[in-house]
Amino acid sequence: MAPKSVGDDLLNKANKKFESALGGGSWFGFGSSSGKFEEAGDIFQQAANQYKIDKNFKSAGDCFSKEAECRERSGENNDAANAWWNAAKAYKQGFPDLAIQALQQTVTYLTKAGRFRQAADREKEIGQIHLQEGHDISKACQSFERAAEWYAQEDAHATANGCYKDAADLHAELDEFQAAIANYERVANYSLTSALTKYSVKEYWLRAGLCAIAMRDTVTARRNMARYGTQDVTFSSTREAKFVNSLLDAVESGDVEAYTACVVEFDSVVKLDNWKTAILLKIKRTIDEEEPLT
Structure with missing residues (x-):
């Protein structure tokens, strides 16, 4: 034992x-x-x-x-x-x-x-538990976005952007591409305001561009890429922008070989992470299906 x-x-x-406390005060009503x-x-x-x-x-x-x-x-x-x-x-x-x-x-x-700054910390913890332990991506998304809003209210913008980015990644995993794009663009727009964070904008726009292609909406994807180029005139010449535009060409022409070659070339220079690999596979399947694109 x-x-x-x-x-x-x-x-x-x-x-x-x-x-004893539930029972109330003293015998004589005091206390x-x-x-x-x-x-x-x-x-x-x-x-x-x-x-x-x-x-x-x-x-x-x-x-x-x-x-x-x-x-x-x-x-x-x-x-x-x-x-x-x-x-x-x-x-x-x-x-x-x-x-x-x-x-x-x-x-x-x-x-x-x-105490919204501390509330955001705890809400972020909830999101992490949902993601790591409960495997509930949708609830994790909600918690990260709620935390991000509170961080932003308290001027903790760097932390807020981290949460918005995490939420965007998860929205994309759920095929909620519009929500993902909105969050990536939100983070990119804020990042443009500082020389210290401006370098990261091309990554957010790359992810947003991949989401637009995954939606099978190449018109919107091209329109968005053009808009990003007006927000930062250096973007169009980046490897990320050229990669998205090459993917769009391959998708619109239904050329799986060109698409694959484009992905391999990009990966040889900038190693693809798990998120990009997953969404690129989703896009490739849409080409294999040979359905008409909008």
């Missing part, structure tokens, strides 16, 4: 204090349950930390969640938000669904308090 944890003793003590909830919260926190030492992360998360309830009942909303975050960190050790629930509680408290 496994030895009893110190955390178990602390949890029992915290539960008794919590039940407040708020102080008892605060004391119970302190003990739940101690129990949670002991469970973390024991590597019993589920119990640790549960105790932090109870602490959060105590903090709320005693009017300590900032401490409640922190307790939910601690719960999430414990639950992330093998319990992703519970971690997401705890983070959502944290976000609720943070947004009510106007």
Whole structure:
């Protein structure tokens, strides 16, 4: 039989204090349950930390969640938000669904308090869990875009753009190409405003161009590429722009061999990442199908 944890003793003590607080004040009607909830919260926190030492992360998360309830009942909303975050960190050790629930509680408290920068951090965490653990690309997309909006509101534009870019990549994986293009263009437009980030614009426009081709809309793709060239006069001469235009020529003529040669040539100079490889394969399949293009 496994030895009893110190955390178990602390949890029992915290539960008794919590039940006492639910019962109200003293025998004579004096005192407040708020102080008892605060004391119970302190003990739940101690129990949670002991469970973390024991590597019993589920119990640790549960105790932090109870602490959060105590903090709320005693009017300590900032401490409640922190307790939910601690719960999430414990639950992330093998319990992703519970971690997401705890983070959502944290976000609720943070947004009510106007702490949108921190709320964005937690929302981004939710997106990462959806992506890495839950394999729910659509929900990950929503979280990254929500986080991006809050980062942008707080003038954390570099972080916002990272989230918009992640969301765009995921939209493309879901074949939601219009949404992907909108996000890539949003990031590119902001990147044009700084000499430090202007160099990255050609990558975002390349991705947007591939999405437009994948939509089987070469007219829009060419129109977009021309527009990008007016926004940055150096773009049309870049390897990325020439690559997209060569792909468009091959797709419009239905020439699979020319398309493949174009991809191989580009890859020999600029190694294709997994995202580009996947979308280029999607485009190639549209040529193989030999359906008329718009």
